Amino acid sequence: MISLVTGAGSGIGAAVARRLADRGDEVVCADRDLASAEKVAAGVGGMALLMDVTVAGAGQQAVDRTVERFGRLDTLVTCAGIERVGPAAELGTDTVREVLEVNVLGTFDVAAAACRRFVEQGDGGRIVLIGSVNAMIALPGQAAYAASKGSVLMLGRSLAVDWARFGVTVNVVGPGVTDTPMSAGTLGDPDRRAAMMRRIPLGRPGRPEEMADAVAFLASERASYITGAYLPVDGGWLAAG
Ligand SMILES: NC(=O)c1ccc[n+]([C@@H]2O[C@H](COP(=O)([O-])OP(=O)(O)OC[C@H]3O[C@@H](n4cnc5c(N)ncnc54)[C@H](O)[C@@H]3O)[C@@H](O)[C@H]2O)c1
Incomplete structure (x- = not known):
């Protein structure tokens, strides 16, 4: 299987790149930070x-480069994302636009390119979008980010409905707070960390590896009848509300 992962640096x-490689996939690690992508790819x-x-x-370019190198594409996982936090009245449209451009339009653009390739190949494909618990739960300061992740959720469902006729499945994995550089600020602050942990049943x-396992399942043959799903991987946060 040939897999393209955005935000793989x-x-x-x-973690997704490593998990898919572990199961034998050839993985293309795409990121705007080339040095990080190279490290993971190596x-x-x-x-x-x-x-x-x-x-x-x-x-389109990422899909073309993948096909040039490996001859085809089987799986796309979109992990590239950013978070900008601040009081909603002060965020400003530039910041909101920046978040939507990466998280929503950036996801749509590569998913559409992958689908065009899947149609050309004629034997379906797997797309997994990384959403967030914030597609469902609003937290203070997250107007831009939550709006973007709510959009990713409905984008995933819409693409699933549109592309089912091509044998392409599209699903959304919804991480809760996950130990990565993106959440280092929150998790590194004892008070904010404790407040967040109180909301998470586990x-x-x-x-990151726990997110990758869910992705790998949805990007496998075993998930052949699952499309348009939102899979929370959040320690029970969503269930607790
Ligand atoms: N960490 C969390 O708590 C958490 C929770 C829920 C959802 N998520 C989502 O998971 C995904 C991955 O986040 P992470 O926690 O691994 O963050 P991260 O910051 O560790 O990784 C994000 C990666 O995306 C890349 N990226 C950012 N903008 C890009 C662009 N324009 N083009 C290409 N690459 C770009 C970055 O260079 C980085 O390598 C994001 O969509 C994020 O919103 C994270």
Whole structure:
């Protein structure tokens, strides 16, 4: 299987790249931080790709480079994402636009390119989008991020409905707070960490590898009848509300 992972240079994306390589996939590690992508790619024997998901045509280019190198594409996992936090009235439209451009448009662009390739190949494909518990739960200061992740959730469902006729499944994994550079600020602050852990029934942050296991399942043949699903991997946070 040939897999393309965006945001593969760090955190959840890096764990996904390693997990898919462990099961025998050839993995293309795409990230706007090429040095990080190269490090992960070297560790998994994969290919690194410089990719800024907000650049026009980046999705198509990433798919083309994958096919040039490995001959086809079977799986796309979109992990590239950013978070910007601040009081909603002060965030400003530039910040909101920046978050939506990476998290929503950047996801859409590469997913559409992957689907075009799947249609050309004629034997389906797997797409897994990384959403967030914040698609469902609002926290203070997260207007831009939560709006983007709510959009990723409905994007995943919409693409699943649109592309089922091509044999393409599209599912969304919803991490809770996960121990990566993105959440280092929250988890590194004892008070904020404790407040967050009180909301999580399992009482701890997730590990990137735990997100990767869920992704690997949805990106496997065993998940052949699952599409349009949102799979929370959040220690029970969503269940507790
Ligand atoms: N860490 C958490 O607690 C958490 C919780 C829920 C959801 N998520 C989501 O998981 C995904 C991965 O986050 P993470 O925690 O691994 O964060 P991370 O910051 O460790 O990794 C994100 C990666 O995305 C890359 N990236 C950012 N903008 C990009 C762009 N424009 N083009 C290409 N690559 C870009 C970064 O260079 C980085 O390598 C994100 O979508 C994030 O919103 C994370």
